[in-house]
Structures are given as structure tokens and as C-alpha cells.
Amino acid sequence: MSYNSFGRIFRFTTWGESHGPALGVVVDGCPPALEISTDHIQPYLDARRPGQSKYTTQRREADEVKILSGVFEGKTTGTPISLMIENTDQRSKDYSEVAKAYRPGHADYSYDAKYGFRDYRGGGRSSARETAARVAAGAVARLVIPEVTILAYVCEIGGDAIDHVNFDAGEIGRNPFFCPDAKAAKRWEKLVDDARRDGSSLGAVVECVATGVPAGWGAPVYAKMDSELAAAMMTINATKGVEIGDGFAAARLRGEQNADAMRPGKDGKPEFAANHAGGTAGGISTGQPIVCRTAFKPTSSILTPVETITNEGEAAEIVTKGRHDPCVGIRGTPVVEAMMALVLADQKLLHRAQCG
Numbered sequence: 001m002s003y004n005s006f007g008r009i010f011r012f013t014t015w016g017e018s019h020g021p022a023l024g025v026v027v028d029g030c031p032p033a034l035e036i037s038t039d040h041i042q043p044y045l046d047a048r049r050p051g052q053s054k055y056t057t058q059r060r061e062a063d064e065v066k067i068l069s070g071v072f073e074g075k076t077t078g079t080p081i082s083l084m085i086e087n088t089d090q091r092s093k094d095y096s097e098v099a100k101a102y103r104p105g106h107a108d109y110s111y112d113a114k115y116g117f118r119d120y121r122g123g124g125r126s127s128a129r130e131t132a133a134r135v136a137a138g139a140v141a142r143l144v145i146p147e148v149t150i151l152a153y154v155c156e157i158g159g160d161a162i163d164h165v166n167f168d169a170g171e172i173g174r175n176p177f178f179c180p181d182a183k184a185a186k187r188w189e190k191l192v193d194d195a196r197r198d199g200s201s202l203g204a205v206v207e208c209v210a211t212g213v214p215a216g217w218g219a220p221v222y223a224k225m226d227s228e229l230a231a232a233m234m235t236i237n238a239t240k241g242v243e244i245g246d247g248f249a250a251a252r253l254r255g256e257q258n259a260d261a262m263r264p265g266k267d268g269k270p271e272f273a274a275n276h277a278g279g280t281a282g283g284i285s286t287g288q289p290i291v292c293r294t295a296f297k298p299t300s301s302i303l304t305p306v307e308t309i310t311n312e313g314e315a316a317e318i319v320t321k322g323r324h325d326p327c328v329g330i331r332g333t334p335v336v337e338a339m340m341a342l343v344l345a346d347q348k349l350l351h352r353a354q355c356g
Contacts, residue, residue, distance in 0.1 A: 018127030024084040025133035032078030048334040105300025138338025141345035158202035196326040199303025204329025215287035224283025241295035245278025296329030
């Protein structure tokens with residue numbers, strides 16, 4: 001059994017490899033008559049596109065999306081929407097050494113153990129290149145949830161976190177780190193550049209906030225908003241942790257501190273004194289902002305020599321050459337936004353299916 005799909009009603013399936021001719025996604029379950037064009041999808045792909053600064057991989061891809069099906073006269077038809085993105089700047093020769101030995105931290109060994117062979121050209125399906133397809137699907141998902149605003153940003157790189165006192169949403173698009181704190185962004189320039197020059201890499205934490213989500217989305221037990229978001233974020237390459245709301249910090253609070261106290265608000269709806277729960281209760285949205293943080297490990301492709309073994313099981317040392325992100329969490333930010341949109345679109349349709 002192979003799993004390349006995600007979602008329940010709003011469901012998407014990605015296809016393609018890092019060094020194949022193209023990659024793409026098929027989105028199924030999208031409601032009909034939604035206005036759509038490549039002009040809507042392309043900006044999200046442009047935000048994730050490689051080679052935009054010295055702090056990301058220098059692979060040069062235009063990432064131009066093509067709509068192959070599911071759209072007629074500028075509107076969705078209700079049938080599967082197929083989107084394709086061509087690969088135009090592959091350098092498979094950069095991975096000649098990888099064919100002989102496993103890269104620690106990558107899926108090289110585990111893929112080989114599962115399938116009996118692997119596509120060593122950039123990692124094949126395990127490559128973060130696959131996330132371009134998710135971003136395209138996420139753009140479609142946003143059409144389903146026009147009432148929701150989604151904003152993701154990097155809040156920590158290499159253990160250096162932003163100061164929320166300096167938070168400025170307008171700053172996110174003015175620096176190469178998707179950082180809302182101008183002072184932190186300035187510090188990160190040296191931090192990431194030093195790691196890149198050292199042939200190493202850094203981890204990062206991306207925070208994503210969705211506002212406008214009404215109360216009631218999500219379902220108890222097996223389709224919780226929390227569990228769906230956690231599962232979605234954990235499918236992103238290099239992700240090692242997900243927090244909803246206060247996350248692990250909630251374990252350090254007393255009950256009265258952690259409770260999101262309520263008082264009477266407008267139209268009979270509650271007014272919350274806090275949002276420690278991250279906009280969910282019992283797996284169902286409360287109407288507060290949905291807050292999710294995703295932790296990305298340091299990029300495993302580094303120029304620093306690391307001990308490994310060959311395909312024959314012999315001791316070896318490997319240096320991963322090629323073009324790689326010194327901090328994969330930076331370009332992971334648009335992917336986190338896309339996965340948030342995909343989960344929320346699915347949850348909205350699930351809610352409508354059950355509750356009308």
C-alpha cells in the first residue's frame with residue numbers, strides 16, 4: 001500500500017520526483033464554480049521558489065504551474081484538478097557519491113530498506129521538492145475558505161527566537177526569512193550565513209495563525225482539528241515537532257493559568273480571556289485564531305563530513321555536495337501555510353457534510 005494522498009473530502013495526491021521531468025498534484029473534492037487561474041496559484045509558488053537569496057538553495061526553478069484539468073472558463077468544475085510544475089534545473093550528477101553511500105538524516109537508508117532500491121537523485125519522492133505540489137494544492141484550498149486568513153512566519157532559527165514585542169506583519173515580506181521581527185532578521189543574516197560558510201545548517205520553528213475560522217469545525221475523537229493539523233505538518237519534510245497553542249509549555253502551567261476563561265460577548269458568543277489552547281477545544285474550533293508551530297530540523301545535506309555506511313555495509317564518510325538550503329525551515333514557511341489551508345478546507349467541507 002502506497003500513501004501519496006491526504007485529506008478526507010478535500011483530498012489531494014502529489015506525484016513526481018525531485019529530478020524527474022515534472023511533479024504535480026491532483027486535487028479532488030473541490031466544490032464547483034470557484035473562480036481560479038494560474039494567476040491565483042503562482043504567487044504562493046513564488047514565495048516558496050528556490051534561489052531567491054543566498055540563504056536558500058541556489059537551484060533555479062521557475063516553478064510555473066500549469067492547470068491540466070478540472071477548470072473550465074476560469075472556474076472549477078467539481079472534477080479532479082490536475083496541476084503540473086516542470087523541473088528545469090536538475091543536476092543529477094551532484095548526487096553521484098550518494099548512490100554509493102547513505103546520507104545520515106535523509107531517507108536514503110529507510111527507503112532502501114523498504115523498497116529494495118532508491119532514487120538517489122536528490123532523494124526522489126523524499127525530496128522537499130515535492131512540497132511545491134502541496135503549495136499549489138494549498139492555493140486551491142484557499143478558494144474554499146475565503147473567510148479565513150492564514151499567516152505563517154519563522155519565529156526561531158538556530159535557537160534564536162523573535163521578540164513578539166517587535167512583531168510587525170508587514171516585515172514578513174521585507175526580508176528573506178519570513179520574519180516579523182526586523183531585529184531578529186538582521187541577526188539571522190549572520191547566523192545562517194555563518195552556518196552556510198561552515199558547510200553546516202540550522203533548524204527553525206515556523207508559527208502559523210489562521211484567523212476567521214468559525215466555531216464548530218473539526219470533529220471529536222478521530223478527526224480533531226488538532227490531530228489533523230499535527231498529521232499535516234508532520235508530513236512536511238524535515239519536520240520533527242508540532243505544537244498547537246501553548247503546546248509543551250502548557251504542561252508547565254497550573255490549571256487556572258492554562259484555562260481559556262470565557263465571559264459574555266456579542267451575539268451570545270463567548271469572549272475569551274486567553275488562547276492557550278490555540279483555537280481548539282475537544283478537537284473542535286472555538287472561533288479563536290488557530291495557532292500551530294512546526295519545528296524543522298537542520299538540513300541534513302551538509303558539506304561537513306559525517307560518518308555513514310555504503311550500500312554494501314562498509315564504513316564510510318560522506319559529504320553531501322550540490323545545492324541545498326542552509327535552513328530548510330525558511331522555505332518551509334509557505335508549505336506550512338499550504339497545509340493549514342488544506343486541513344481547514346477539508347474540515348469546512350466535513351462540517352458542512354454533517355451539519356449542513
